[in-house]
Amino acid sequence: MNSIILTLNKMTSQIINGTVSYSLPVKKNEPKSESKMEEKSTPENSKQFSINKLIGKNIELIFTNSIFCCDCGKKTKKAFGQGFCYPCFIKSPINSECIIRPELCKAHLGEGRDVDWEIRNHLQPHIVYLAWSSHYKVGVTRDTQVPTRWIDQGAYLAAPVAECPNRYLAGSIEVALKDHFSDKTSWQKMLKFQPDMFLNTDTFLQKHSEVIEKLPEPFLKYGVKSTPDVLSINYPVHHHLTKVKSQRLDKAPIISGKLMGIKGQYLIFDSDNVFNVRSHTGYQVQLNY
Numbered sequence: 001m002n003s004i005i006l007t008l009n010k011m012t013s014q015i016i017n018g019t020v021s022y023s024l025p026v027k028k029n030e031p032k033s034e035s036k037m038e039e040k041s042t043p044e045n046s047k048q049f050s051i052n053k054l055i056g057k058n059i060e061l062i063f064t065n066s067i068f069c070c071d072c073g074k075k076t077k078k079a080f081g082q083g084f085c086y087p088c089f090i091k092s093p094i095n096s097e098c099i100i101r102p103e104l105c106k107a108h109l110g111e112g113r114d115v116d117w118e119i120r121n122h123l124q125p126h127i128v129y130l131a132w133s134s135h136y137k138v139g140v141t142r143d144t145q146v147p148t149r150w151i152d153q154g155a156y157l158a159a160p161v162a163e164c165p166n167r168y169l170a171g172s173i174e175v176a177l178k179d180h181f182s183d184k185t186s187w188q189k190m191l192k193f194q195p196d197m198f199l200n201t202d203t204f205l206q207k208h209s210e211v212i213e214k215l216p217e218p219f220l221k222y223g224v225k226s227t228p229d230v231l232s233i234n235y236p237v238h239h240h241l242t243k244v245k246s247q248r249l250d251k252a253p254i255i256s257g258k259l260m261g262i263k264g265q266y267l268i269f270d271s272d273n274v275f276n277v278r279s280h281t282g283y284q285v286q287l288n289y
């Protein structure tokens with residue numbers, strides 16, 4: 001059996017030959033010096049360990065009882081939010097309120113926890129989109145995060161609804177649409193087998209037209225002007241669940257079983273157990289495979 005030590009982070013993904021290919025970033029845990037605080041290590045610029053190759057094999061995740069902040073890299077006794085030490089949870093721009101609620105973004109006003117970071121990340125083109133995952137939902141993401149954001153949410157079909165020059169405007173449109181469409185994904189339903197899970201593109205486009213029609217007049221100029229290209233996403237899942245049991249390393253420091261698939265940010269095991277990788281950001285594990 002092979003082993004590797006990993007500090008968990010959001011799985012990176014790309015579509016290869018029509019199916020999502022997942023990897024985990026491999027990086028050293030070392031606190032950043034003040035001179036290197038801008039050189040943030042991200043999943044995209046780290047060495048990658050392929051997870052797809054483990055599907056069909058028995059694997060074991062063993063928590064080493066070490067947690068490292070996803071922002072500053074320092075060791076912490078407890079992870080706050082999605083992998084932060086407490087100081088970064090309070091101060092880091094990547095955990096600001098507008099990450100979850102984009103309508104609260106103030107980058108266009110020159111404000112934020114870190115104005116330079118806000119300009120680089122939020123004063124950039126964003127899209128409002130419609131996706132089919134557990135059900136129809138609307139959402140917001142930076143245009144450079146397509147299709148990554150859709151894959152992270154386990155969407156089967158997705159397409160842009162509006163194209164905006166900044167995060168605030170995209171968030172404002174999402175708020176207006178929430179009166180008519182959900183903005184949440186049911187992770188349990190997304191992971192379970194659904195008779196209508198493989199929705200056809202024509203049906204999706206009908207719903208997309210309904211969303212466009214619901215755009216308030218002040219936002220009409222941002223709506224997509226022609227029929228969009230709908231992205232269809234296939235996941236490497238060999239076993240569709242009828243029930244879901246989520247596991248956490250805090251309660252079960254050893255998680256093992258045959259890996260039957262990956263969807264969203266979840267590892268799916270043969271025992272109907274699932275493991276949310278992203279929610280364990282910063283946790284150091286020994287992966288045996």
